[in-house]
Amino acid sequence: MPSIADRLHLHATTRPDAIALRTLEEAITYGELASRSCAYSHLLRAAGIGAGDRVLLVAPTVPEFAIAYLATQYLGAIAITMNPMAVAPEIGYVLDDSDATAAVVWHETRTATEQAASRRALPVLRLAPGVGTESGTPATAPVQRRDDDTAVLLYTSGTTGAPKGVQLTVANLLDTARIFSTQLRLTPDERFGTGLPLFHVFGQAAGLLTALHTGCSLSLLSPFQPRAMLELIREHRLTMVSGVPTMWNAMLHDAVDFGPDDLRSLKLAASGGAALPGEVIRAFTQRFGCTILEGYGLTESSSAGTYNPLDREQRVGSVGIPLPGTALEIRDPDGTVLPSDAVGEIFLRGPGIMKGYWNRPEATAADLVDGWLRTGDLGRVDADGYVYIVDRAKDLIIRGGYNVYPSEVEDVLYRHPDILEAAVIGVPDERYGEEVAALVVAAPGSAPDPDALRRWAKERLSAYKVPHRFAFVGELPKGATGKILKRAIDPARFPELSARADHS
Known part of the structure; x- marks a missing residue:
């Protein structure tokens, strides 16, 4: 018990x-x-x-x-x-x-x-x-x-519908912490550190609970600032740090007067939450002599899924191989398991897979199929078992490591009296990886102001979910049923979506 x-x-x-x-x-x-x-x-x-x-x-x-x-x-x-x-x-x-x-x-x-x-x-x-x-x-x-008692409830909306409570059990979290501790070869003498949000599954399961399982120290930084993180590594002589791609990129660009000697204690840097550009991995290794290893997981899998192992070749662009006890399959839309290098939907099964969604039996049945989690993400597995993420879940935006679900933002925008239609998409951004952008069809006779819309949305959404770039269009592309086709939207056609905006 x-x-x-x-x-x-x-x-x-x-x-x-x-x-x-x-x-x-x-x-x-x-x-x-x-x-x-x-x-x-x-x-x-x-x-x-x-x-x-x-x-x-x-x-x-x-x-x-x-x-x-x-x-x-x-x-x-x-x-x-x-x-x-x-x-x-x-x-x-x-x-x-x-x-x-x-x-x-x-x-x-x-x-x-x-x-x-x-x-x-x-x-x-x-x-x-x-x-x-x-x-x-x-x-x-x-x-x-009991092992299957719900210990934590984390709300995520997937890519459609209202936010759902992901039920992570006692066993989910204990097993995940044990697996990460073993996989990373952590000891009680380790000096672990992170600037990740602890409310998120990555910082919580792969960070806090993994450190507690190991019995090592965990240094915390709030809020994350690249220079402060570098100073924390140096002053606490951290041996391992976990973060998301925007953190590594920010530290790399802010480390003007930091070199290998300042980070000589650092043995391992663990990255997740989004794809990490290969050039960032290479530059970080060259600058500090420490390799960043990538992994992949979801809230519904207690942040666990795959990880680049310490005793095998790291392949830049890959999120590694399935963690011990975890199985991964690539399937086509009919559920057929695909061969090596074929692209399809990623399915996961293992000790970290959620119990289900809180009071959402239909959603649970849709995403948990015979013990397998449908991730909604597209990927492939090479002949050596290395996993590559080809695309995130349809329409999902990852801004600075935070998941932004377009449907949730659109629901808010549709409440504005000057907005007739809206489509929220992610566009490339140097600072955050992706920025939240909105294509808007104005209501007849109205002329919405982007700054006013941002202020209005900020009263109803967390700051990281607020669209910072707007394009006003006469109509949005639609399919035969009238559904807005986001994949038919080409952000390059709208210069205003590429302009730098106030990130506050």
Whole structure:
């Protein structure tokens, strides 16, 4: 009968003085992390939270995120982790859909969460530096759960429809952390670091939980800044860092006065979230003497799927081979398994595959077929078993490592009285890899202003989802049924979509 907090409790018992979490300002030992998490679990219990209850957690990549997250696991509750940039309507949707019992929010970004929670008469607990130190409560053993109990609920909308809650189980997350720890050959002496958001599955499963499983230290940076990340690597003598392509590219271009000696402790850089250009991998290796290894996974697979192994050739452009215990197939639209180098949809099966979508039996049945996850991504596998991603899920935009789902943005744009039709697409961007762009057909008699539309959308969407580039057109391409055909849109025909825009 396991718990996500079991490894924390083990290390706190056997190695209480070992460093668990670090920032540039503080260090927290395993003993302190367990005591503070346990103390915070008592506050959650006092707020009426028990085993199986859903608790919304909205916080950046700070130690207090880990404390509150682990506190939910001490109770046997379900953590719903969400972007601190989310606005009140987005938070309200998740609170309603999950039937959450309470919300926990970082003190500096509390307004939207408190607004959404107050409208639903839900209690809100604020997180602030030092939380969990007030009572000095000794750590007790976490509540034990079944392997298939839901431990975390992460909301993602795929590429169509309203956001769905991905149920990741106790076994999903424990197995994923164990696999990554083994695959990366991590030891308790490792000094792990990341600027990834912990609310996201990559930072959470492949970062926080993997470090806790190993018993090594994890250095956190929030918000991510390229120079600050380089300084963190140097000052904490990090041996491993995880990030997304935009982070590696930003560090490479910001490292004017950094060289191999500054990063000599760094043995491994792990990248995921989007395809990493080969030139960035080569330049990073040449500059710092450290290779970036790519992997592939989804929220629905607990971030796990494939990874470039340490003991085999790294092939630039490949996301590696399936992780131990994971099977991968490339299938055609009829479900037939395709041979080497043929392009088709990627299917995954393994210990990280989700339990299903929260209260969405039809969506679960559509995406889980006989234990196989339909990823919606197109790829191929070469004769040696290396996997290559040919295209992301249809229409999905990846802006700076964050998934932006066009249908969600379009739904908001269609609420504007001056917009008749809208199609949201991704366009290349030097800084973020992709930028969110919108082609708009104005309502008769109206002349929408791009800056005004951006401001309007920012009140209803997280900043990274807001279209920063607009093109106004007379009509959008459509198929016989009237469906807008995004694949028929050529962004090159619209110079305004290529112009640099305000990224704020």
